Amino acid sequence: MGSNQIRKQTGEVIFREHERSDCAYIIEKGRVEISVERGGEAVVLSELGPGEILGEMAVIDESRRSATATVMEDCELTVVTPQQIRPRISRADPVVRSLLNTLLTRYRSELLLEQGLSAEDDSALPHYSDGIGKIRFENELKLALDNEQLQIVYQPIRSLRRRTGFGFEALIRWDHAIRGTISPIGLISLAEETNLIAPLSRYVFRAAAEDLVEFKDAASDELFVSVNISPKDAVDSEFLNDAWDICVDAGCRPAEITLELTESIFVDIEQLSDWADTAKAMGFRISIDDFGSGYASLEYLACLAPHTVKIDQRLIRPIVDDTRYVTVIRKIIEMAGELEIMVIAEGVESSEHVRILTELGCDMAQGYEIGHPLSKFQVVELLVS
Numbered sequence: 001m002g003s004n005q006i007r008k009q010t011g012e013v014i015f016r017e018h019e020r021s022d023c024a025y026i027i028e029k030g031r032v033e034i035s036v037e038r039g040g041e042a043v044v045l046s047e048l049g050p051g052e053i054l055g056e057m058a059v060i061d062e063s064r065r066s067a068t069a070t071v072m073e074d075c076e077l078t079v080v081t082p083q084q085i086r087p088r089i090s091r092a093d094p095v096v097r098s099l100l101n102t103l104l105t106r107y108r109s110e111l112l113l114e115q116g117l118s119a120e121d122d123s124a125l126p127h128y129s130d131g132i133g134k135i136r137f138e139n140e141l142k143l144a145l146d147n148e149q150l151q152i153v154y155q156p157i158r159s160l161r162r163r164t165g166f167g168f169e170a171l172i173r174w175d176h177a178i179r180g181t182i183s184p185i186g187l188i189s190l191a192e193e194t195n196l197i198a199p200l201s202r203y204v205f206r207a208a209a210e211d212l213v214e215f216k217d218a219a220s221d222e223l224f225v226s227v228n229i230s231p232k233d234a235v236d237s238e239f240l241n242d243a244w245d246i247c248v249d250a251g252c253r254p255a256e257i258t259l260e261l262t263e264s265i266f267v268d269i270e271q272l273s274d275w276a277d278t279a280k281a282m283g284f285r286i287s288i289d290d291f292g293s294g295y296a297s298l299e300y301l302a303c304l305a306p307h308t309v310k311i312d313q314r315l316i317r318p319i320v321d322d323t324r325y326v327t328v329i330r331k332i333i334e335m336a337g338e339l340e341i342m343v344i345a346e347g348v349e350s351s352e353h354v355r356i357l358t359e360l361g362c363d364m365a366q367g368y369e370i371g372h373p374l375s376k377f378q379v380v381e382l383l384v385s
């Protein structure tokens with residue numbers, strides 16, 4: 001017998017109603033009776049045999065046992081630990097998870113009602129407002145996407161070497177009628193948890209490509225637009241083909257669009273490197289975002305051979321009063337230079353930042369000192385002037 005298997009003899013109780021749960025069981029041999037107590041008497045709900053699972057409900061939602069399991073015929077049981085079940089549930093689509101929890105809650109309250117109790121009597125009964133809230137939020141986001149109610153703003157990126165040369169980073173905004181402005185971080189993480197990241201990323205990409213064509217008409221110089229790529233897009237085999245089609249439709253060249261990638265523990269670097277190679281072969285430019293804030297930055301530079309690296313705000317902000325940060329930035333710029341990678345500093349918030357970064361030979365800068373995110377119309381005005 002394996003270490004996760006146990007034997008129980010006829011008449012033994014495997015678990016009792018209302019006990020705290022620590023595992024579920026698969027019956028390999030024997031029979032088990034599931035019963036609940038009603039008015040002092042045991043009422044049999046079911047009898048289970050080989051291949052069936054018991055006790056899984058309490059493990060799923062971490063509540064107390066809703067029934068008693070008694071061995072009717074000598075049993076061999078495989079123990080299923082919460083660690084084998086819960087991570088799978090937490091990785092499941094949140095809507096599926098929420099429906100599962102709703103079903104469990106409903107089943108449990110029916111059991112309690114049959115026992116003459118109300119759901120409120122069971123303090124161990126979990127609440128799922130979070131899951132339900134997510135379903136609502138997800139529906140609203142889907143509607144906002146369908147009705148094109150999400151806005152894109154553009155933050156200027158300016159050359160520190162030349163007087164000309166502009167880029168804009170596309171950033172998503174959701175001005176929600178009731179919730180107010182929703183942070184892109186919350187919005188993106190919700191979209192990533194559900195299947196909405198694919199349409200959302202295409203929405204942003206399409207808007208950026210179409211707006212870029214208008215920006216080019218207004219500008220006298222070359223310019224680029226950069227869009228943020230979610231780790232999910234970087235494992236989506238269709239994303240690049242769709243992005244290409246969008247460029248063709250909009251009338252811009254892939255070389256005018258930079259794809260910003262952040263490090264992610266969820267994407268295998270070799271897979272990401274294949275994706276980046278395909279993107280580069282199609283003509284897109286690749287940028288490593290938030291450089292210096294993650295865990296594998298240096299490998300990203302070597303492996304992905306990006307066109308650009310954006311140094312994270314957390315490393316840039318302190319350079320005005322901490323020379324150790326200046327040293328770190330100088331070394332990053334030196335290294336990027338040898339690798340022929342262009343450097344953009346993020347979070348450039350003062351003229352002192354601009355001065356130091358220019359002295360260090362940084363190529364471009366982005367931040368409130370350079371410009372706050374602007375609407376499409378403001379960008380056109382800026383370019384015309």
Ligand code: C2E
Nearest residue numbers: 170171172184185188204228229230347348349366367368
């Ligand atoms: P990010 O890509 O690092 O974008 C820069 C963020 O820093 C933006 O916040 C920008 O408004 C803010 N920022 C710019 N300059 C300064 C500055 O000088 N000081 C300070 N303190 N902050 C500055 P935002 O728009 O809230 O975006 C937050 C993050 O959300 C972005 O970080 C990006 O990771 C993500 N995001 C935004 N739009 C999209 C999108 O369309 N798709 C995806 N996948 N992610 C997006």
Ligand code: CA
Nearest residue numbers: 169228260289
């Ligand atoms: Ca970015």
Ligand code: CA
Nearest residue numbers: 289290310346
């Ligand atoms: Ca960034």
